[in-house]
Amino acid sequence: MRGLLSIIILIASLFCFPEISGQSGQKQITVEDIYQYHKFTPERLPEPFPMKDGIHFALSNNGNSIDLYSFKTGEKTGNLFDAREYDGINTFEAFEFDQTEKRILLTTRRENIYRHSYIADFYVFDLNKKILVPLSGSGQQKLAAFSPSGNMVAFVRNNNLYISDPFTGIEKPVTFDGAENEIINGAPDWVYEEEFGFSKGFQWSPDGKRIAFYRFDERHVKEFHMTMYNDLYPDLYRFKYPKAGERNAIVSIQVYDLETGDITEMDTGDETDQYIPRIKWTDDPEILSIIRLNRLQNHMEILHADAVTGTSEVVYEESNPYYISEASDHTVTYLPDQRHFILLSERDGYFHFYLYNFKEQRITPITSGEYDVAGFTGYDQKAGRLYYTSYESSPLEQHVFSIKTDGTGKRRVSSEKGFSRAVFSKNFQYYL
Structure with a gap:
């Protein structure tokens, strides 16, 4: 339309x-x-990947190679991977490193599904051994993501969640009940992908011992038939599409324990006609954060769920007479002290950041004023500074700012007029 x-x-x-x-x-x-x-x-630059050393970033060269550049000079300093040197892969669409930066996950032969989702053939490259292996030989995958150690990769295929050790070829299913237009594990349905803007429905715990994932039961959701005019004769595509006021999929949050193989359902309440727009692990690997939103979308709660028992408690809630904007990946950012998170909220009429002590349930503003914060850019743990973008200077301009979490020491980082955003080095000494 x-x-x-x-x-x-x-x-x-x-x-x-x-x-x-x-x-x-x-x-x-x-x-x-x-x-x-x-x-x-x-024209746009490919998205740079800041390296752990704080002085380099990696960049894709037209999907043929991954090159290393200096933050300070902008000059190329080395090559990390060249697809043309390996069989089975001539080019790639995207890449990401594991946390150790010893392995690279490469996306190839991407086929789009909806706005964000796609299937692809993923490969894993070992930087030390210079070995490239396919993630799986059993069909294309979705949403591949490294474990924190980089030794394993989780992905979704045919609505089931899998774990793979690509260098041994061992592949293990986590779920077995996934079925088209019935059950989805580890990925969102159409509603969540389109309205809440995400496609990956699982998260590794910080210690890599667990995976939290979404499970969508859409068996009772009505189907929508769409004619696809791809060839001379059109095809009929069927998918679950709840219109306004109709029944949505029943969503639950599960946690899989890699050591025991057990799956535990998290307590998200008795109400099933609701939304769970985001999940995120806290810095405690046994506590999962869950955002819960009522169907009317004017009452939001943040739950902390025990990954072992599934029990949960509400640590924050917010109401609005009319509407609460959709949660994003940075609605909540947990700090390493395991007592605070940074909250992005429109609670005073404008989008601003708040520091929230969830142990004492005490909230204090970080930013304030008659303007909207645009988004979260990064948090410098050592300096205790939050980096973000906002429309403070003008509704027609976006600039990069930094501020301490107590609301002091605010300074504007970007200097030119116009629309600015930044990618910072890991130590926040440089930015692009």
Whole structure:
């Protein structure tokens, strides 16, 4: 619908503004220029990956290689991986390191599903041994993610969650009941992916001993039929699509223990007609944080669940007479003291950061004023400084700021007018 609306607006503009349509001798703008050739799409750098040493970042070179660059000079200092040197992979769409930075997970032959989700062939590269192996030989995977140690990778296939040791070839299913249009393990349904903006429905615990994951039971959700015009004869695509007021999938949060093989359901309350827009491990590997939102979306709670027993308690709640904006990955950021988290909330009418002591249930503002914070950029644990973007200078400009968690020492990092965001080195001494 948005694409159709854009085309209508474009056609109307060609009639309203003859100088665009070529009547004044200028080059005519075509629909193909915009949507097929992307002539007006601004150029962007690939997303840099800051390295642990604090002075380098890694960058993809057109999906052919991963090169190392200096934060200080911007110069290339080395090469970490070149796909053209290995069989079975000529190029890749994305990459990520494990926490030890000894292995790289590569995404190849990506096939999109919805807005965020896709299936792909993943490979793992060992930087020390210079060995490249496929993640799995049993079909394409979704949402592959390293364990904290980098020795294992979790992924989703056919609505089931798996764990793999790619260098031994050992692959183990965590769940067995996944089925199309019935049960989804480790990934969101269409509603959660589209409305809450995420596609990975599982999280490794900080110590790598557990995996928390979503389970969607959508057997009672009504189906939507969509005609797909990909070939000469269209196909009929069926998927579970609850319209407004209809029954949603029943969502539960499970925790899998790698040592015992047990799966424990977390207590998210008796109400099933609700949303769980985010889960996140705290710095305590036995405490899982769960955000719970009522269906009307005007009452949000943050639960702390015991990963061993499944019992939970509400540590924070917030209400609004009208609406609470969707939770994001940085609605809650836990600090290493295991007493505080940084909360991004619209509780005073504007988006701002707050420091919340969940042991004493005490909240204090970090940022304040008649402007919106745009997003979380990073937290410098050593200096106790929060880095973020906001519209403080103007609603038409976004700038990078930093501030201490007690609300003092605020300073603007970006200097030029316009729209700015930043990627910081691990030690926060440099940024791009």
